[in-house]
Amino acid sequence: MKISTHLFLFGSGPPFTPNLGEKFKRLAEGSKIAVLYIEREGSEDYLPLYTDCLSLSDSEIYYLPLRNEYSSEDLAALKESDAVIIGGGDTVLYRRFIVETSVGEVVRNLFEEGKPLAGFSAGALISPEECVISPNDNDQEVQLFEKGLGILSDVVISAHYLEWEEEVNLKAAVQKTDVAKGYGIAENSGVYLKNGSLNDIEGYIHIESHY
Structure with missing residues (x-):
C-alpha cells in the first residue's frame, strides 16, 4: 500500500492555526516530535509556541538547533522522530543549514x-524543489531562487503574502x-497537502x- 505524505505549511511563525493544528496533532500524538530552529536571543521562551497549542500530552519534544555541522548523536535522534516541525526566521540560513x-x-x-512535516514561514519556503526567497527576506533585497528541500514539486510558496504585499x-x-502554481500564504494562515495535493x-x- 502506498504511504501517504503529510505537509503543513504556514505563512508566519507559530502557533499552528486551530484546524490544521488538530490535523497535525492527530497524526503526531503519542510520538517524538523534532523541532528544527535557529538559536537566537529569546529562543527558550519562543520555542514552546510551536507545540504548546497542540496539547500533545504523550509526545516527546526534541529541539535541534540548526548549524553548519551535526553530530552523529544529532542525526540519530532526528532519525527516531515521528514528526518534524521546521521553524521560521532567516530563510537564507534555514536553507543553508537544512537543504x-x-x-x-x-x-x-x-x-x-509518511511522517508529518510542518513548516513555518522559512520552513515553508524551503520545502518545495524551488525555494523562492522574497526581497523582503534577504540582505540583497532581490528575489532569490535557490534549491529547496524537494518534498513538494511543481509549486512555489510565498509567506507573509498579504503583509509583505x-x-x-x-x-x-x-x-x-x-x-x-504558487501558494501565497498570509500570516496566521496555512495549507495542508496530502500526497502533494492541496487537502x-x-x-x-x-x-x-x-x-
Missing part, C-alpha cells in the same frame, strides 16, 4: 516514510520557475496558477 546537509536528507526520508513577487516566481486550507490563501 543540502545531512539533516535535510534525514528530513526527506522521514517525510517519504507579495502578489507581484509570487507571479514572477511562478513564471520564472515554470511551476503549475485543506485555513486563513487567507492565494493560489497563483501558471496556466
